[in-house]
Amino acid sequence: MNNLNHIALFGCAVTLSLLPTGCSTVAQYSTMAGEAAGVITSDQAASINRTAVAAEKTVQDITxxxxxxxxxxxxxxxxxxxxxxxxxxxxxxxxxxxxxxxxxxxxxxxxxxxxxxxxxxxxxxxxxxxxxxxxxxxxxxxxxxxxxxxxxxxxxxxxxxxxxxxxNAIKRGRLTSALTIFAVEAGKNLVGENLAEVTKAFEGSITDISSTLxxxxxxxxxxxxxxxxxxxxxxxxxxxxxxxxxxxxxxxxxxxxxxxxxxxxxxxxxxxxxxxxxxxxxxxxxxxxxxxxxxxxxxxxxxx
Amino acid sequence: MTKLSVTFICAFCLAAAVRAETMRVQVQNGQVRSTPSFLGQVVTSVPYGQAVETTGAQGPWQQVRTADGKTGWMHSSALTTKRITAQSNGAAVSTGASGNELALAGKGFNADVEAKFKADHAEIDFTWVDKMAKMNATPEQIKGFVKAGGLTQNGGAQ
Structure with missing residues (x-):
């Protein structure tokens, strides 16, 4: 990764700490720029976008x-x-x-x-x-x-x-991957690895709550x-x-x-x-x- | 004040007013009642994720107009300003909007995930959970219970 992308990601981290709801947009623009410049692949860009979305996910995002x-x-x-x-x-x-x-x-x-x-x-x-x-x-x-x-x-x-x-009894971090999949894969039927990952998060959440109760x-x-x-x-x-x-x-x-x-x-x-x-x-x-x-x-x- | 800033403020106010008028149902079966009370007759039902237009409020009750033009009252706990989008015909819905605001009805932890959980945990039986979900008091029963018990007759007015 070149310096440009280091700067873009660092910028996102700073933005995240100040404006937690605005970071995905910053990350998307950053990765678009990275892709356009040919310095990162689209897979890497998708991964960075996922990370940015994940950082914003909390229990409040459970519908x-x-x-x-x-x-x-x-x-x-x-x-x-x-x-x-x-x-x-x-x-x-x-x-x-x-x-x-x-x-x-x-x-x-x-x-x-x-x-x-x-x-x-x-x-x-x-x-x-x-x-x-x-x-x-x-x-x-x-x-x-x-x-x-x-x-x-x-x-x-x-x-x-x-x-x-x-x-709130669900352990911190338990839902990050699942809620990220919901956000990034919205509109698609969950299959394969995504369904398995979501089911794992679901099971873990049930265990966290039942055990607390x-x-x-x-x-x-x-x-x-x-x-x-x-x-x-x-x-x-x-x-x-x-x-x-x-x-x-x-x-x-x-x-x-x-x-x-x-x-x-x-x-x-x-x-x-x-x-x-x-x-x-x-x-x-x-x-x-x-x-x-x-x-x-x-x-x-x-x-x- | 310049003409430009007045225009800007008017546009802002208009946008705020328009945004406040649309809410979405966040319960499985949103009930629209004839009066702002749980004792009010149910005029129609609106499913999860559907939008209603709010035209007024009284305490925690919102006066609403449904997509098919029916009017009545819904308790504000049944409504949200968040975007819950009902998926139509399996078509993908754009995620261009903020992920925080977009929630797809029927997506995420849903009946499919519950089915997989059941399949993986044969020792966990949902029979009584399904029975519980059907155990309900009718509005008439609640009305009679409140009266006979000398309770306050304004449930949902807070």
């Missing part, structure tokens, strides 16, 4: 449709470990409650919508796959003493979906974000946001002797309680009609 497909595979992966709880009436109740709550979130609509399912385990746990597939354990349902408490659990999971926390958990800061979204949803919808604190207090007692599930993947309930109390302030609690508690008790009788 809602792609998020939907990632979420489906994450949910299927979680369901390979946790068996679905096949109780139609209970799942329908969870669906009506969850889809109602989602309407009060900042993101009531996702590509495929929000969907809810109980999983048959006594672990206290819940999982939110990207796009809105939310799984809640029977053990967690047993911690809930009111519909408001269950609403708090679902609102927290909707918060994770709304803030796209799942996608089931093993390592999100950071305290992301849990706080989901709690803040939950308080907002509960307040807007007319549920008592204090139910989130009550729920965390109940979990604290139950988790003392259980290091599985939430206990393993979530920050200490004490820290979260303090944060949530700060968000709620001294809002007066709405009075719940008797019918709310009655329908909750009737629906959850099956798991008591």
């Amino acid at each position: 809602p449709e792609q998020e939907h497909y990632i979420g489906r595979s994450v949910a299927a992966t979680v369901l390979a470990t946790y068996k679905p709880y096949d109780q139609a009436a209970l799942n329908q109740y969870l669906t009506v409650l969850g889809q109602t709550l989602a309407q009060y979130s900042d993101k009531p609509e996702t590509f495929g919508g929000y969907h809810f399912l109980v999983i048959e385990t006594d672990e206290i746990n819940a999982f939110a796959a990207p796009g809105g597939l939310i799984l809640v354990s029977r053990g967690l349902l047993r911690c809930c003493r009111s519909e408001d408490a269950l609403a708090a659990v679902l609102a927290h999971e909707i918060g994770h979906v709304e803030k796209q926390h799942g996608l 089931m093993n390592s958990g999100y950071s305290r800061s992301l849990e706080n974000d989901a709690d803040a979204a939950a308080v907002q949803i509960l307040t807007r919808s007319g549920y008592n946001p204090q139910a989130l604190v009550d729920m965390l207090t109940e979990m604290k007692t139950r988790l003392a002797s259980d290091t599985r599930g939430f206990g393993k993947t979530h920050p200490s309930p004490d820290v979260r309680i303090q944060h949530v109390n700060g968000l709620i302030g001294s809002q007066p609690a709405a009075v719940a009609p008797a019918g709310r508690q009655q329908r909750f008790d009737a629906m959850l009788a099956v798991i008591r």
Whole structure:
């Protein structure tokens, strides 16, 4: 490579650091000049252009449709470990409650919508796959003493979906090659090496998210974000946001002797309680009609 | 102010106004409602990637006109200003525009990639994921649930 191209690439690197969205254009002009001068081949030019596009790719470039497909595979992966709880009436109740709550979130609509399912385990746990597939354990349902408490659990999971926390669990660099192929090969059907590379990135992304959900958990800061979204949803919808604190207090007692599930993947309930109390302030609690508690008790009788 | 700069500013404003009028549906089945509310009757549906013209707004709701001339309201979370291009007849779409803005409907991580993932992981069963996707509450059920539970009746108004 001659000095001219060194200068062109260095120029791109500087432009990239200052104006990250403008670099592909600079690179394209640079490579066009290089090709015209006969100092680089078209293959080399394509490679440089790919690198420039790749540097710009982030999780933000995942489209809602792609998020939907990632979420489906994450949910299927979680369901390979946790068996679905096949109780139609209970799942329908969870669906009506969850889809109602989602309407009060900042993101009531996702590509495929929000969907809810109980999983048959006594672990206290819940999982939110990207796009809105939310799984809640029977053990967690047993911690809930009111519909408001269950609403708090679902609102927290909707918060994770709304803030796209799942996608942020994908390791840095994992998507670079795949998103670059999408950008450079846009309009073509993926075949051969490209399809293999994209599938590899897809599998890796599913592993990153599933492993975060089931093993390592999100950071305290992301849990706080989901709690803040939950308080907002509960307040807007007319549920008592204090139910989130009550729920965390109940979990604290139950988790003392259980290091599985939430206990393993979530920050200490004490820290979260303090944060949530700060968000709620001294809002007066709405009075719940008797019918709310009655329908909750009737629906959850099956798991008591 | 010179005539040239006034012309420039007018052109800029016009361009901004025109750009704000076209949005694209970013959900699988974009629902256009008769009123700015999830309780509003669904007038028509617009698929992912299709453009709608926005003609007004009320809170998070956008008043829209579809390509076939129907009007109604869509929640802003179902819309994006990014370019999502529905591919027609398998024709290649130019990537001359910024790669950041161009997203092809049906491309990328899609049903084909999911099919390959399934084929490679026989132990992962999608039966319940497919069942979940069909589990829905009807607008009437939500309306009744909100009323009977003494909840606030303005979902989607925020």
